[in-house]
Amino acid sequence: MALAMVIDDSSATRMILARILGELGYTVEKAENGADALHKLSKMSRPELILIDWNMPVMNGYEFLVKARSMPEYDDVTMMMVTTETEIEQVLKALEAGANEYVMKPFTKDIIDEKLSLLGLGAR
Amino acid sequence: MALSSNDFTFLANFVKNTTAIVLTPDKDYLVESRLNPVARRVGATSITELVSKLRANPTINSEVGSMVAEAMTTNETYFFRDVKPFDVLKSELLPKVIERKGADRTLNIWSAACSSGQEAYSIAMVIKEHFPMLSNWRVRIVCTDISRAMVERTKEGIFSQIEINRGLPAPLLVKYFTKAGSEWKIKADLTSMVETSVMNLAGNWPMLPRMDIVFLRNVLIYFDLQTKRSILEKVNKVLVPGGALLLGGSETTMNVSNDFDRITTGSTFYYKSKGGPMPPAAPTQVTRTPYVAPRGSGY
Structure with missing residues (x-):
């Protein structure tokens, strides 16, 4: 099964996104913030997809995105922001930092699925 | 009760x-x-x-x-719904029209049963993103729907956050939309490509321009066989000979109309009007601008 990671400081959101990705055929690893994600990534196989919240303690999603995109081993990993940030400047900032897609909360399974389909990563 | x-x-x-x-x-x-x-x-x-x-x-x-x-009409829609029809539009249908009508320089596309306009604006974004040579063509995206409210929404081009979350690639959001409070307004260079009118597919049709491409997706499923036949007969008359018809993934012309050939392309298909041979290619040489895929989605 394809591997994915969900990074969000809300345990409820982590659980919901993990369930959605699970239904789409992914095995999901979860992390509470950017630093936790980097630590877990160093100990696991490279995921195909990472969903990233923006506002988190310790290391936020934008900082994680910049850091991960500076690491060549994650060049091909699809990274999608899933966040409450809804200003166009934030969307642009994330895209410029290397996000492949951007979802504004609240989301549904259909929204996640439709975005992943656009990226060629629909149901696995 | x-x-x-x-x-x-x-x-x-x-x-x-x-x-x-x-x-x-x-x-x-x-x-x-x-x-x-x-x-x-x-x-x-x-x-x-x-x-x-x-x-x-x-x-x-x-x-x-x-x-x-x-x-009682269903208005389920979202940007780039099902993705593949827009892949076909980009990779096959529009290049063929450009090759065929280089001298005429008119492009007519019909979004039949357009609902709130996401399909029409997805078409407009494909044209803007990938076919800059069409900037000096007369491009008309005709949008019709039985619902006056939906037609008005299409004309306004204003979408909720939920709607722009559905199927719209983020790079196109930042390029073609502006935020207005909690809603998102599509920019004027796209709304100017779109013409809207109220039309009942099952009623009398107004005069429509000859269409190069018709999007009639997820509509026929709501009609009985006789109505489907009548609509497809009229669609065939509206299409230019060899024009393309795109139906929903679960819809077909089989056992409904003999006026179309099913054309398989990649993992999807569309229907080509048998209305006669394709007009000869225009003598004008059309040069396509090389397309460089953005990081992320294909749009």
């Missing part, structure tokens, strides 16, 4: 006669859920009372009649 069998039959006949949409008895829950808000809006205390008002003037031109008919 539950809908009586008598009232359901009356409503089903009204909807069939005015929109050609077929409501089978198992759809009573759908009728109730969609007509309860209409009943409240017209001051009726129940659907029974709403039906009484409709019985007094059972035409689509009455206020109650138009509201009932609109409520």
Whole structure:
């Protein structure tokens, strides 16, 4: 099964996104913030997809995105922001930092699925 | 109060006669859920009372009649719905039109049953993103729907956050939309490509320009065979010879119309009008600008 990671400081959101990705055929690893994600990534196989919240303690999603995109081993990993940030400047900032897609909360399974389909990563 | 069998039959006949949409008895829950808000809006205390008002003037031109008919149409849509039709548009259909009509330089696309306009604006974004040579063509994206409210929404090009979340690639969001409060407004260079009008596919059709491409997706499924045949016959007349028809993934012309050839391309398909041989390619040499895929989606 394809591997994915969900990074969000809300345990409820982590659980919901993990369930959605699970239904789409992914095995999901979860992390509470950017630093936790980097630590877990160093100990696991490279995921195909990472969903990233923006506002988190310790290391936020934008900082994680910049850091991960500076690491060549994650060049091909699809990274999608899933966040409450809804200003166009934030969307642009994330895209410029290397996000492949951007979802504004609240989301549904259909929204996640439709975005992943656009990226060629629909149901696995 | 539950809908009586008598009232359901009356409503089903009204909807069939005015929109050609077929409501089978198992759809009573759908009728109730969609007509309860209409009943409240017209001051009726129940659907029974709403039906009484409709019985007094059972035409689509009455206020109650138009509201009932609109409520029973399905407006499910989102940007780049099903993705593949837009891949075909980009990789095959538009290049063929450009090759064929280089001298004429007109492109007519019809988004039939356009709902709130996401399909039409997805088409417009494909054109803007990938076919800059069309900037000096007369491009018309004709949008029609039975619902005046949907036609108005298409014309305005304003979408909620939920709507822009659905299927719209983020790079296109930042490029073609501006935020207006909690909503998102599509920019004028896209709305200017779109023409809107109210039209009942099952009724008399107004004069339409000859279309190069028709999007008629997830519409025929609501009609009976006779209505499907009638609509496809008229679509074939509206299309230029060799023009393309895109249906929904679960729809087909098979056993409905012999006027189309099914063309398989990649993992998807479209229908080509048999209206005659393709007109010869225009002598004008058209050069396509090389397309460099953005990081992320193909749009």
